[in-house]
Amino acid sequence: MKLIKPQDSITDLQLIQLWQDGSTDAFETLYRRYSLNLLAIALDKTRDRELAEELVQDTFISFYNSKVSVGKMTTPMAFLYIILKNKILSLHRRNLVQQRYQNLLKHSYSEADEHTQSLIETRELERLLNTEIEKLPDQCRKVFQLRRQESLSNKQVAEQLLISENTVEQHMRKALRLLRIAFVKHDVLVLLFVLERYL
Structure with a gap:
């Protein structure tokens, strides 16, 4: 099978079809084509390059696992963006819950320490x-x-x-x-x- 290079003028639709037909090169080309754009978005939202890179990797893993359901998709960037956005939102929700829990725990222990001291x-x-x-x-x-x-x-x-x-x-x-x-x-x-x- 002919290797697909980044500079080839192959359409996204053709890449998706090749990927679903078993071409790993097609998926790698999609990755090279959109990973930097996704990284820029993730970095803008997190201000943490390591975390942003991890989010992009997770996004492409989810995208790969959705191989069967993306057959009629013509705009993979939009699909990838939605996956990334959901992962960023989930991350923010987890961080918010964790921060609230830590604040509550700190407050509870502070009160408990004072109560313990007196009793x-x-x-x-x-x-x-x-x-x-x-x-x-x-x-x-x-x-x-x-x-x-x-x-x-x-x-x-x-x-x-x-x-x-x-x-x-x-x-x-x-x-x-x-x-x-x-x-x-x-x-x-x-x-x-x-x-x-x-x-």
Whole structure:
């Protein structure tokens, strides 16, 4: 099959037909013909060359996967532009949702930290914490108490109890999981933030 070069005066319709007939050269020619225009659009919308190049690559992948449905299309640039525009819009939507989530999370943790500071010193919360710690499985409780009350490192706890550091970490994760369950039942979610620092 004759190779299709960028300078050939072949129409888009002919390229699409050749591509659907199995010519990879035809698809590559379409890519060379329109990729720079799409890159300019993506770069203008994102101001990030690496991201723009990724969007263009994704656009052509989607275009390639639409091979069967583009049979009667005579303006591939319009089709490619629509694909790219949808990908850019999806990207902006994801970024917006992510930013809102991060702001909400930051605000929530800020409020929780202030709330924790005022409540954790109360005797009732301390009593509840100690009560639930005593309910932990024996080895799990020992590990948690050494980490929490004596502020030992994982290595120090492992040496004292003659177990591996990995086992210490497993017991800590188990303790935190069980205490979380207990505090949810007690509706004392503020203590969950305190427990995080013991891992």
